[in-house]
Amino acid sequence: MSAGVRTASTDMTPTSSKRSVPGASVLFDAPGPRARRRIRIASGISIAAIVVIIALGVHQFADHGQLDAAKWEPFTQWPIWRFLLTGLLGTLEAAALTAVLGSALGMVMALGRLSKVRVIHYAAATYIEIMRTLPVLLMIYVTLFALPAYGINLPLVWKLVAPLTVANSAAFAEIFRAGILGLPRGQEEAALSIGMTRGQAIRLVVLPQAVRIVTPSVVSQLVSLLKDTSLGFVVSFSELLFKGQVLSTFNHLLIQTFLVVTLIYLVVNGSLSTVAHRLQRWTARRTSRGGKPGVAAPPGMALTPMIGEGHHE
Numbered sequence: 076m077s078a079g080v081r082t083a084s085t086d087m088t089p090t091s092s093k094r095s096v097p098g099a100s101v102l103f104d105a106p107g108p109r110a111r112r113r114i115r116i117a118s119g120i121s122i123a124a125i126v127v128i129i130a131l132g133v134h135q136f137a138d139h140g141q142l143d144a145a146k147w148e149p150f151t152q153w154p155i156w157r158f159l160l161t162g163l164l165g166t167l168e169a170a171a172l173t174a175v176l177g178s179a180l181g182m183v184m185a186l187g188r189l190s191k192v193r194v195i196h197y198a199a200a201t202y203i204e205i206m207r208t209l210p211v212l213l214m215i216y217v218t219l220f221a222l223p224a225y226g227i228n229l230p231l232v233w234k235l236v237a238p239l240t241v242a243n244s245a246a247f248a249e250i251f252r253a254g255i256l257g258l259p260r261g262q263e264e265a266a267l268s269i270g271m272t273r274g275q276a277i278r279l280v281v282l283p284q285a286v287r288i289v290t291p292s293v294v295s296q297l298v299s300l301l302k303d304t305s306l307g308f309v310v311s312f313s314e315l316l317f318k319g320q321v322l323s324t325f326n327h328l329l330i331q332t333f334l335v336v337t338l339i340y341l342v343v344n345g346s347l348s349t350v351a352h353r354l355q356r357w358t359a360r361r362t363s364r365g366g367k368p369g370v371a372a373p374p375g376m377a378l379t380p381m382i383g384e385g386h387h388e
Contacts, residue, residue, distance in 0.1 A: 141330050149326055150335055162318025163339060169232060169304045169314060173239040174297055180240065181247025186277070188252055199248075206245035214238030215309050234310040243300050250292045254285035291355035298347045302340070315339060 106114060136142050149155055187199030218234045229237060258281060266276035286293075307314035319336040323329045 136330070146328055146331050149328065150331065155322070155326075158322060159315065159318055159335065159339065162313055162315040163343070165307070165312065165318075166301065166304045166314040166343075169235050169239070169307060169312065170297070170301045172232070172236045173243055173300055173304070176236070176240040177243035177300070178247045178293065180244035182251050182282075184244060184248035185251035185255065188248065189255060203245045203248050206241055207249075209242070211238060211242045211303055212306060212309065214242055215306055219310055231310060231312055235304065235307045235312045235314075239300065239303055239306075242303070243296065246296055246299075247293070250289050250296060251285060253292075254289035255281055257288060258284055291351045294347060294351035294354060298344050298351070301344060301347065305340075 133142075140146075184199045184203055187195050188203060190196045190199070215235065215238045218229055218238050222229065262284065263273075263276045263281055266280040267273065271279070304314050305316040308317040308320060311317065315336060319332050323332040326332065
């Protein structure tokens with residue numbers, strides 16, 4: 076009898092388990108026609124309201140002389156921008172550290188919550204639920220006041236990064252868990268069928284696909300994370316908002332300074348939001364093409380021979 080050997084990158088997923096999982100619907104259902112119409116109407120009303128508010132604000136600024144050229148002239152000088160950009164570098168540094176540590180810890184917590192060991196599952200679930208409900212500012216106060224009372228005095232940057240990491244790791248954990256649960260079970264079953272252990276299947280097959288699916292959501296979380304770094308002024312960390320406070324105290328141009336700071340935040344966060352949107356569309360296009368993720372055997376592991384259909388003695 077001749078046996079056909081199926082490679083893991085071919086159709087190893089059971090027919091009942093095949094389904095496309097758009098990146099946009101990992102965490103929520105796609106809206107229907109009526110919902111999309113309501114969203115468009117609500118968006119139009121919101122945009123109109125924002126335009127009216129901005130127009131009223133500009134009118135009030137003009138009436139009180141806040142738009143005078145003399146009050147904006149300092150912001151045409153490079154030393155002022157260099158001072159603010161130094162704060163932006165501090166913001167990006169804190170955000171980068173938090174993103175790396177928070178996503179790594181979040182991945183561990185997500186796997187822990189999906190663990191079949193009850194102790195690990197409940198420990199991870201408890202951590203995630205508690206950290207999702209605690210205010211970030213309260214955690215910063217813990218690192219600022221509570222820990223030094225017990226002889227633990229963290230460096231300045233870590234007084235901000237540590238609580239942000241703990242808070243955002245819970246959000247990352249839920250994003251990664253949603254991505255893992257959104258994959259067809261056939262992916263893991265196919266990996267197990269070719270001789271992988273469950274740990275290898277999770278590490279080499281499930282996680283890479285889950286991370287690709289939730290990448291837009293991860294980038295969106297980075298926007299929230301970047302905004303959280305503005306709490307650095309509480310610990311006197313030299314981030315963008317803190318630099319803005321110092322500058323406004325020096326030049327006595329409170330409104331102008333914080334409008335410029337707001338503009339910088341809009342540019343940075345808007346860029347991240349654009350990246351997230353494009354990644355979401357790219358992921359949706361890849362999924363809609365109907366490509367099936369392959370399962371690659373780890374080095375040194377032979378693929379399991381299977382009897383091919385249509386091959387007889």
